[in-house]
Amino acid sequence: MMRILITGIFLFVVFFAAVQVSERTVQAGEKGDYTSPEMWKGAGGAGKGVYMMNCVPCHGENGQGDGPLAYDFPEGQKPRNHTDGKYMATKADKDLFKAVNEGGEAVGRSSGMPAFKGLLSDKEIKDVVAYLRELCKCNYTGK
Ligand code: HEC
CATH class of the missing domain: 1.20.5 (Single alpha-helices involved in coiled-coils or other helix-helix interfaces)
Structure with a gap:
């Protein structure tokens, strides 16, 4: 029983x-709509959705700079490894925002990094910058 x-x-x-x-x-x-950042809420925040849709081809699924397109870039201008906390800590959020918004050249890097102005809203760029901080597990230290 x-x-x-x-x-x-x-x-x-x-x-x-x-x-x-x-x-x-x-x-x-x-x-x-699997392309909506809303879908990713709770799974790393809205920024993860923006990242998955726009950054993965070059920066890779895990942000290590090893997306399928990464191999097309010359050595020294490869997509940034966002899990490199040491490098990422040298960039303030506003620097990262600018790199994404205006492209690599605007921050003295290569034009391989496209400008997302007009493609992503300011809010989406802020969200994705927050996600970059999650990937690097770092904050801006100024060095
Ligand atoms: C077409 C390929 C491509 C796409 C798509 C792309 N990136 Fe990049 N990104 C690059 C390359 C290449 C660099 C390295 C530029 C260099 O070091 O000269 C880079 C560099 C960066 C940097 C570092 C800038 C610095 O100051 O060192 C950030 C931050 C960044 N990307 C964020 C993003 C984000 C966020 C997205 C998605 C919204 C994205 N990227 C989409 C190719 C890409």
């Missing part, structure tokens, strides 16, 4: 969890 009861409770819990998961999937599917 006890066993049946425990099995019953177990099955109920599994069923309940399955319903929860499928409901969530339906909600995401209904929105249907």
